[in-house]
Amino acid sequence: MLFTSYEFIGFLLAVFVIYYLLPGKMQWPFLLLASYAFYFIADPRYLIFIAVTSVTTFFAAKAISDKKIAFDTWFKGHKKEYEKEERKALKAAEKSKEKKIFLACLLLNLGILAVTKYTNFTIANINSIMSTFGSENGISFVDLIIPMGISFYTFQSMGYLIDVYNGKHEAQDNLFKYGLFVSFFPQLVQGPISRYSDLSKTLYEEHRFNWRTVSFGLERILWGFFKKLVIADRILVAVQAIIADTDTYNGFYAFAGAMFYALELYADFTGGIDITIGVAETMGIKVTENFIRPYFSKNIKEYWNRWHITMGTWFTDYIFYPISASQFMMKLSKKSRAKLGNNLGKRVPVYLSSFIVWFTTGIWHGASWNFIVWGLGNFVVIMISQELDPFYRWFHSKVKVAGTFGWKLFQVVRTVLIMSSLRMFDCYRDVPLTFKMFGSIFTDFSPSQLKVEAFTGMGLTVYDYAVVFVGMLILVGVSLVQRSGSVREKIATLSAPIRFVIWYGLFMATLIFGAYGIGYSASQFIYNQF
Amino acid sequence: MLKKSLAVILSIAVAVSGLWFATKLLEPKYMSGILEGAMISEYYDDPTDHNVVFIGDCELYENISPVYLWNNYGINSYIRGSAQQLIWQSYYLAEETIRLEHPDAIVFNVLSMKYNEPQNEAYNRMTIDGMRWSSSKVGSINASMTDEENFIEYVFPILRYHSRWSDLNADDWDYLVNRDKVSFNGYYMRVDEKPAEDVPEGRPLTDYQFGDNAYYYLDKLTKLCKDNDVELILVKAPTLYPYWYDEWDQQMIDYAKSNDLTYINFLNLQDEMGLDWNKDTYDGGLHLNLSGAEKMSDYFGKVLVEEFNIPDRRGEAELDSYWNTVNDRYELEKERQTNNLELYGTVHDPDENK
Numbered sequence: 001m002l003f004t005s006y007e008f009i010g011f012l013l014a015v016f017v018i019y020y021l022l023p024g025k026m027q028w029p030f031l032l033l034a035s036y037a038f039y040f041i042a043d044p045r046y047l048i049f050i051a052v053t054s055v056t057t058f059f060a061a062k063a064i065s066d067k068k069i070a071f072d073t074w075f076k077g078h079k080k081e082y083e084k085e086e087r088k089a090l091k092a093a094e095k096s097k098e099k100k101i102f103l104a105c106l107l108l109n110l111g112i113l114a115v116t117k118y119t120n121f122t123i124a125n126i127n128s129i130m131s132t133f134g135s136e137n138g139i140s141f142v143d144l145i146i147p148m149g150i151s152f153y154t155f156q157s158m159g160y161l162i163d164v165y166n167g168k169h170e171a172q173d174n175l176f177k178y179g180l181f182v183s184f185f186p187q188l189v190q191g192p193i194s195r196y197s198d199l200s201k202t203l204y205e206e207h208r209f210n211w212r213t214v215s216f217g218l219e220r221i222l223w224g225f226f227k228k229l230v231i232a233d234r235i236l237v238a239v240q241a242i243i244a245d246t247d248t249y250n251g252f253y254a255f256a257g258a259m260f261y262a263l264e265l266y267a268d269f270t271g272g273i274d275i276t277i278g279v280a281e282t283m284g285i286k287v288t289e290n291f292i293r294p295y296f297s298k299n300i301k302e303y304w305n306r307w308h309i310t311m312g313t314w315f316t317d318y319i320f321y322p323i324s325a326s327q328f329m330m331k332l333s334k335k336s337r338a339k340l341g342n343n344l345g346k347r348v349p350v351y352l353s354s355f356i357v358w359f360t361t362g363i364w365h366g367a368s369w370n371f372i373v374w375g376l377g378n379f380v381v382i383m384i385s386q387e388l389d390p391f392y393r394w395f396h397s398k399v400k401v402a403g404t405f406g407w408k409l410f411q412v413v414r415t416v417l418i419m420s421s422l423r424m425f426d427c428y429r430d431v432p433l434t435f436k437m438f439g440s441i442f443t444d445f446s447p448s449q450l451k452v453e454a455f456t457g458m459g460l461t462v463y464d465y466a467v468v469f470v471g472m473l474i475l476v477g478v479s480l481v482q483r484s485g486s487v488r489e490k491i492a493t494l495s496a497p498i499r500f501v502i503w504y505g506l507f508m509a510t511l512i513f514g515a516y517g518i519g520y521s522a523s524q525f526i527y528n529q530f
Numbered sequence: 531m532l533k534k535s536l537a538v539i540l541s542i543a544v545a546v547s548g549l550w551f552a553t554k555l556l557e558p559k560y561m562s563g564i565l566e567g568a569m570i571s572e573y574y575d576d577p578t579d580h581n582v583v584f585i586g587d588c589e590l591y592e593n594i595s596p597v598y599l600w601n602n603y604g605i606n607s608y609i610r611g612s613a614q615q616l617i618w619q620s621y622y623l624a625e626e627t628i629r630l631e632h633p634d635a636i637v638f639n640v641l642s643m644k645y646n647e648p649q650n651e652a653y654n655r656m657t658i659d660g661m662r663w664s665s666s667k668v669g670s671i672n673a674s675m676t677d678e679e680n681f682i683e684y685v686f687p688i689l690r691y692h693s694r695w696s697d698l699n700a701d702d703w704d705y706l707v708n709r710d711k712v713s714f715n716g717y718y719m720r721v722d723e724k725p726a727e728d729v730p731e732g733r734p735l736t737d738y739q740f741g742d743n744a745y746y747y748l749d750k751l752t753k754l755c756k757d758n759d760v761e762l763i764l765v766k767a768p769t770l771y772p773y774w775y776d777e778w779d780q781q782m783i784d785y786a787k788s789n790d791l792t793y794i795n796f797l798n799l800q801d802e803m804g805l806d807w808n809k810d811t812y813d814g815g816l817h818l819n820l821s822g823a824e825k826m827s828d829y830f831g832k833v834l835v836e837e838f839n840i841p842d843r844r845g846e847a848e849l850d851s852y853w854n855t856v857n858d859r860y861e862l863e864k865e866r867q868t869n870n871l872e873l874y875g876t877v878h879d880p881d882e883n884k
Contacts, residue, residue, distance in 0.1 A: 006682050463696040500541055512692045518678050519693055
């Protein structure tokens with residue numbers, strides 16, 4: 001069920017009405033039922049996967065949490081009976097038992113994710129290696145289903161398990177409540193990857209109908225639909241045309257394609273997240289923000305703090321820090337400092353940890369070398385940026401441009417261009433073709449490629465481009481206003497007629513200029529595939 | 531409180547008016563070029579009770595002239611025709627017609643028996659959009675929708691036609707609310723000629739049997755007419771293409787016989803009607819022109835009067851008045867098309883879209 005389908009709107013309407021008609025205590029069980037119904041409609045087989053993940057992580061976390069509490073209680077009463085070393089040993093023994101449960105659950109769920117998403121990718125690579133060595137008999141591909149949103153809900157569950165294991169919070173006592181945390185339907189298909197400590201604050205609460213909350217939620221949904229239907233799905237046609245015919249659309253077209261895709265991806269992904277957050281908000285539930293105007297970032301590091309924030313923090317908290325602080329890295333740090341000197345040696349474990357994070361980030365996005373190279377591309381850019389830091393400092397000591405509008409603009413444009421170039425790996429068939437098309441921007445540019453007719457031959461008319469352009473201006477305008485606080489809050493302070501004109505205008509613009517219905521192929525949200 | 535309530539009511543009124551206006555503006559008007567989309571809704575403007583209602587596709591609305599039937603036989607008739615009208619659409623139009631009036635006879639063209647499944651969204655729209663909301667329209671939508679269609683897009687046409695914003699032209703403003711008449715009691719007139727040459731023979735089919743769904747609706751149509759004491763007359767128009775196979779014809783003969791219906795295959799009556807395929811068609815044998823349609827109407831009118839006792843209602847003041855108006859338009863259109871033919875070599879005005 002696509003977020004932009006009539007079925008979803010009907011489903012949402014039904015859920016919303018029933019939700020507020022039910023007594024408060026029945027609201028969260030109903031949401032669980034609705035979430036499973038949502039998943040069931042997509043494909044009944046998916047239910048098995050999400051149920052397995054929910055049940056195993058619930059019981060593992062519960063067992064760890066119960067053991068932790070029981071041990072802590074026992075230990076409090078008995079610690080005086082033991083010497084310091086004995087107490088350490090007792091704690092270590094307890095942690096070891098918890099670790100076994102933790103690792104078993106982690107491996108099971110990451111195993112499910114790996115098997116469903118990466119089996120055929122692995123087979124393809126084995127076959128490729130075998131054919132290099134002359135073997136003609138490759139391994140047959142297997143027909144596996146990839147449950148919708150598996151990467152999102154697996155990561156969300158694993159985050160919860162790790163937090164319980166690390167003692168950040170106790171485990172949830174109610175299997176069904178936990179089941180809702182994993183399967184909450186608005187965020188099931190494309191995130192955000194919520195933390196239990198955040199989402200649980202409002203997920204299980206009783207919510208009475210509050211017009212302000214509901215209207216704010218609806219406004220956010222409408223804004224999401226505008227971004228997705230008016231901008232993303234309209235420019236998608238040109239992006240697809242450019243990608244599909246690389247013989248024709250190289251040079252400046254490849255550059256234009258990268259820019260169009262940057263716009264499409266932003267409008268698509270943030271639009272989807274707006275719908276997710278808006279839907280939750282109409283029911284009084286607060287879902288974590290996932291974007292803070294990322295295209296205003298001045299460098300890649302900042303960009304990743306503002307784009308798909310919940311994924312970034314997940315990788316930082318659950319992969320980067322544990323790896324950086326691992327015994328192996330400590331030993332490596334010591335060795336590298338000894339051999340390479342303090343300055344260079346201390347970077348080795350940091351860079352290795354970053355490399356692992358970006359490799360996993362890449363492969364999380366999809367089972368293909370394109371995504372792996374994209375992830376590693378980000379790693380390389382960030383590392384170069386860090387290494388150039390002394391040069392930047394020297395430059396700014398000589399040239400006094402830092403802080404000026406021109407320099408800030410340059411930084412923003414530079415970041416957008418670098419990120420858009422890296423995202424070309426999302427678009428093209430394979431890695432060599434992506435490099436070829438990127439190279440063509442510099443080698444195959446021709447003034448004839450700038451003609452309007454060339455762009456109207458991509459399946460879009462001048463009117464379509466005009467709609468996209470105006471839509472983009474509105475996006476930029478809203479982002480600029482947003483820097484000083486919530487746009488919805490600001491609009492709420494305006495007089496009723498002006499509020500009406502703004503929201504009704506947005507509704508009519510989406511209704512009329514949206515790319516939906518017959519004549520348009522319903523486009524899945526890009527991040528649904530992850 | 532009162533002020534707030536008024537503000538809410540005003541907001542709703544403005545919002546609904548805006549939606550209504552946008553819908554009206556974006557809906558296709560079918561006032562030039564493809565006129566067929568405007569024909570179904572014109573039926574509701576005819577205040578008279580019809581003795582004969584023709585229901586079917588272009589083989590009826592381009593081949594029978596109700597004006598000729600009135601002028602020469604006093605038959606008050608209407609064609610509820612639309613492009614590629616499928617049998618379930620014909621059934622629901624018949625159901626609605628019988629609910630609105632009580633004709634003596636319904637004439638159904640059997641070419642649509644060859645379609646067993648929904649075909650084309652654009653044609654669906656041309657038939658269904660013009661219908662007034664009723665259980666018949668709902669039934670027709672549900673029976674006709676292709677996989678790409680959604681019921682809600684019929685309820686709120688703006689969801690279907692929103693993408694026309696970049697195709698809006700003067701017609702969309704001129705005919706925002708009111709439309710011109712494009713037909714003459716459902717008849718689509720063409721006076722030009724294009725001889726039927728090299729009409730292709732039908733290619734052999736793997737299966738000549740009409741589908742279950744087509745028969746299901748033909749049975750429903752038969753029952754509907756019998757239950758309401760309306761004579762159902764099955765016809766096959768005399769046009770040469772699409773090809774009408776002997777095997778199909780036999781199935782209709784058998785069906786009519788077993789259900790005690792009349793089936794007339796006008797393909798077998800071309801000589802009796804005096805059709806001349808060099809002069810009586812405007813598109814090489816697919817459809818008849820005015821000359822051909824009047825020849826067929828002349829023959830069929832006689833059949834309706836003699837075999838089905840359809841009364842001559844000339845002399846009824848209300849009908850005379852109505853038909854005088856239609857007749858005037860009919861003659862004017864004949865003159866307009868003839869003049870255009872002489873001036874431009876085509877029946878269309880130079881500034882027409884088509």
